[in-house]
Amino acid sequence: MSILVDASTRVLVQGITGAQARRDVAHCRAYGTRVVCGVTPGRGGMQVEGLPVYNTVGAALAIHEIDATLIYAPPYAVRDAVLESLAAGIRLAVVLAENVPVHDALVMRASAERAGALIVGCNTNGILSPGQCKLGGIGGDLPARVFMPGPVGIVSRSGGMSAELALTLKAAGYGVSTAVSMGGDAVPCTPMVRYLALFDADPGTEATLLFGEPGTPNEQEAADWLASRNSAKPVIAVLAGEFQERYPAGASFGHAAAMIQDPRDTVSAKRQMLADVGAHVVRRLGELGPLLDRLGVTRIGVTGAVEDAT
Amino acid sequence: MIALTEDLAKAYLQSRGLPVPAGSAAATADEAARRAEALGGCAVIKALVPAGRRGLAGAVRKVGSPTEAREAGAALLGSDVGGHSVEQVYVEALEPIVAELYLSFVLDRYPAQVIASVHGGVDIEQIHRDHPDRIHRLDVDPVGGLRPWEAMRLWERCGIESARLPALAALTVGLWQAFVAADALMLEINPVAVCADGRLSVVGAMLGVDDAALARQPQWQAMAATLASRGGRRANARERSVLEINARVPGAVFRYTELDGDIGFFVGGGGASLFQHDLMLALGARPANHLDATPGAGWKEKMAAVVDAILARPGVRGLLISYNFLQLVNVDERMRLIVDHLKLRGVDPTRFPVVVRLFGPGEDRAREIARELPGLVYMPPMTPIEAAVARIVELTGGPRGTAG
Numbered sequence: 001m002s003i004l005v006d007a008s009t010r011v012l013v014q015g016i017t018g019a020q021a022r023r024d025v026a027h028c029r030a031y032g033t034r035v036v037c038g039v040t041p042g043r044g045g046m047q048v049e050g051l052p053v054y055n056t057v058g059a060a061l062a063i064h065e066i067d068a069t070l071i072y073a074p075p076y077a078v079r080d081a082v083l084e085s086l087a088a089g090i091r092l093a094v095v096l097a098e099n100v101p102v103h104d105a106l107v108m109r110a111s112a113e114r115a116g117a118l119i120v121g122c123n124t125n126g127i128l129s130p131g132q133c134k135l136g137g138i139g140g141d142l143p144a145r146v147f148m149p150g151p152v153g154i155v156s157r158s159g160g161m162s163a164e165l166a167l168t169l170k171a172a173g174y175g176v177s178t179a180v181s182m183g184g185d186a187v188p189c190t191p192m193v194r195y196l197a198l199f200d201a202d203p204g205t206e207a208t209l210l211f212g213e214p215g216t217p218n219e220q221e222a223a224d225w226l227a228s229r230n231s232a233k234p235v236i237a238v239l240a241g242e243f244q245e246r247y248p249a250g251a252s253f254g255h256a257a258a259m260i261q262d263p264r265d266t267v268s269a270k271r272q273m274l275a276d277v278g279a280h281v282v283r284r285l286g287e288l289g290p291l292l293d294r295l296g297v298t299r300i301g302v303t304g305a306v307e308d309a310t
Numbered sequence: 311m312i313a314l315t316e317d318l319a320k321a322y323l324q325s326r327g328l329p330v331p332a333g334s335a336a337a338t339a340d341e342a343a344r345r346a347e348a349l350g351g352c353a354v355i356k357a358l359v360p361a362g363r364r365g366l367a368g369a370v371r372k373v374g375s376p377t378e379a380r381e382a383g384a385a386l387l388g389s390d391v392g393g394h395s396v397e398q399v400y401v402e403a404l405e406p407i408v409a410e411l412y413l414s415f416v417l418d419r420y421p422a423q424v425i426a427s428v429h430g431g432v433d434i435e436q437i438h439r440d441h442p443d444r445i446h447r448l449d450v451d452p453v454g455g456l457r458p459w460e461a462m463r464l465w466e467r468c469g470i471e472s473a474r475l476p477a478l479a480a481l482t483v484g485l486w487q488a489f490v491a492a493d494a495l496m497l498e499i500n501p502v503a504v505c506a507d508g509r510l511s512v513v514g515a516m517l518g519v520d521d522a523a524l525a526r527q528p529q530w531q532a533m534a535a536t537l538a539s540r541g542g543r544r545a546n547a548r549e550r551s552v553l554e555i556n557a558r559v560p561g562a563v564f565r566y567t568e569l570d571g572d573i574g575f576f577v578g579g580g581g582a583s584l585f586q587h588d589l590m591l592a593l594g595a596r597p598a599n600h601l602d603a604t605p606g607a608g609w610k611e612k613m614a615a616v617v618d619a620i621l622a623r624p625g626v627r628g629l630l631i632s633y634n635f636l637q638l639v640n641v642d643e644r645m646r647l648i649v650d651h652l653k654l655r656g657v658d659p660t661r662f663p664v665v666v667r668l669f670g671p672g673e674d675r676a677r678e679i680a681r682e683l684p685g686l687v688y689m690p691p692m693t694p695i696e697a698a699v700a701r702i703v704e705l706t707g708g709p710r711g712t713a714g
Binding site: 075076098099100101102103106107108109111114125137138139140141145146156157158159160161163164167168170184186187191207211213214215216217238240241242243246247252255256257258260267284285286 | 361362363402412416417418419420422423425434435438445451452453490495496498500508520521522523525526563569578579580581582584585587588590591604606633634635636637638670671692694695696
């Protein structure tokens with residue numbers, strides 16, 4: 001089982017004619033992802049690796065049924081690409097671009113909330129349900145190097161760390177239900193807590209592993225949610241960036257910085273808040289395997305166990 | 311964030327039709343005197359540095375004549391304010407202020423907020439600590455923007471009387487629009503001055519702009535490297551060299567910030583560098599720098615610029631090159647570039663320890679390439695990320711305080 005994407009997900013690729021998109025899409029299709037068609041303004045009528053290309057999302061949707069869009073627009077074109085997909089009725093978007101202006105992220109997040117859609121990113125390397133579907137560069141040309149199917153959900157502020165976590169799990173004999181690299185920007189288009197709730201409701205996920213960073217209220221919101229949920233599914237938290245508290249604060253630029261400073265934004269405060277509401281807070285990746293052993297999470301190779309859990 | 315100096319911030323606000331007092335920058339005391347004279351003699355002389363709390367630091371001075379302006383300029387120029395050396399002063403017309411309001415717009419999380427108070431001026435942080443109820447905040451809808459009636463409601467809550475509300479709300483909306491159009495993360499007006507003749511005037515203005523948006527803000531793009539701040543200070547020459555190559559070669563962005571430790575820190579990506587930095591401090595050692603590197607084009611040039619900056623630092627005792635498991639690039643291609651550059655710079659890992667943890671596709675070939683540099687430590691396959699950090703700490707003298 002998985003969240004958001006599985007073997008049945010039908011995918012549109014916005015910006016399919018670019019070099020990064022062509023490379024990733026080839027890897028995604030080789031992995032089994034059902035890529036249906038692409039959109040690049042001005043390239044309608046073209047074909048990319050046998051896939052039809054349209055000028056607009058609306059034109060593509062007039063012909064194809066689509067569940068998700070994978071967006072390769074460059075940073076300043078991302079906002080309009082996302083708004084176009086929302087207007088066309090797509091409710092799941094994965095946005096890979098880095099360095100998207102924060103004001104654009106604000107507009108995308110508000111628009112997605114209004115549309116009831118979910119945008120993964122910006123600045124994500126993608127989302128992957130092992131053995132079923134991958135959207136984006138996550139896992140590269142051979143995801144099985146890192147990502148094995150299993151019952152641990154991963155949501156990470158860092159794309160690289162989602163791979164590092166999955167690799168640690170694999171080495172310890174555990175697999176992943178879905179890995180979500182949610183993006184490390186100041187304003188992610190979807191807050192972490194939304195993914196945690198999806199994993200909580202997913203019968204194929206036995207435990208959820210989150211990777212957090214300093215700044216942003218994502219982990220506070222996760223702690224608030226943990227305190228209020230009606231579930232005992234384990235949540236494991238790895239947080240990095242405590243070092244920022246060990247250096248003196250720089251000279252302030254304006255009084256506003258002092259007025260919006262939130263002491264709950266530090267990694268130590270986040271660790272404390274999450275531990276207080278029952279999350280398992282881990283400081284070394286080497287602790288993950290023994291912790292999952294203690295929690296009784298199903299290991300790779302235990303036949304039928306994941307299916308039984310559903 | 312790119313912290314603009316007051317002259318740039320005010321020129322921008324003025325270009326949007328907002329009420330900014332007449333003023334300009336001066337680099338010498340004589341020039342400050344001439345500018346004050348042109349303003350009629352009475353003026354305010356301010357240290358032109360991108361730092362707050364200038365008023366409390368004595369870096370804002372009222373003068374009544376060109377002679378006093380010369381003296382104030384001479385006192386401020388060359389001094390240090392908030393960690394910045396004062397190279398210019400801003401000479402501004404003195405407004406007949408009867409009341410000072412505080413107004414700022416901040417975007418550090420979702421959504422952006424407006425912060426307002428009738429207690430503007432240098433003591434605003436004190437007010438915030440002692441009387442947080444006198445500071446009022448409003449979340450702004452990212453799609454609709456700030457509406458005049460919302461701004462009016464905000465100032466009404468602050469205690470502004472009815473007659474003043476429409477003009478103040480209009481100014482607030484104009485400033486919000488300037489904030490959005492600048493791709494700003496912070497715009498602080500302290501104070502918004504209420505003048506004796508009833509006018510509102512933007513007397514204090516600080517503007518911080520989103521680095522990611524600079525390419526669509528051409529008015530400031532050329533100044534990006536000089537204006538960039540690193541931990542609240544201006545970037546130094548080595549940091550600027552990395553900023554400049556980021557600007558010159560599009561693609562990957564390498565954020566290189568120097569710290570006071572002694573282990574060169576070439577790590578990535580963002581999360582893995584935070585994680586390894588924590589580990590290094592936990593082991594009692596200190597990185598010479600922090601690095602946050604995004605993937606993309608121009609990796610070769612940017613890697614070279616960062617490695618050169620690290621090698622140029624006096625007192626650096628070793629180099630950690632450690633990424634999370636690579637998924638999208640071949641390790642051997644990276645290793646080829648790194649080994650070639652270290653050879654070019656004459657780095658001898660038997661004297662200057664270099665520890666590498668680069669895993670992923672092409673790793674076997676990468677290990678062969680690494681053998682060209684005797685002494686380079688390539689962590690064995692599947693070694694946890696913790697081990698690479700421990701190894702460089704050990705090779706550079708162990709935990710500080712117990713060795714070296």
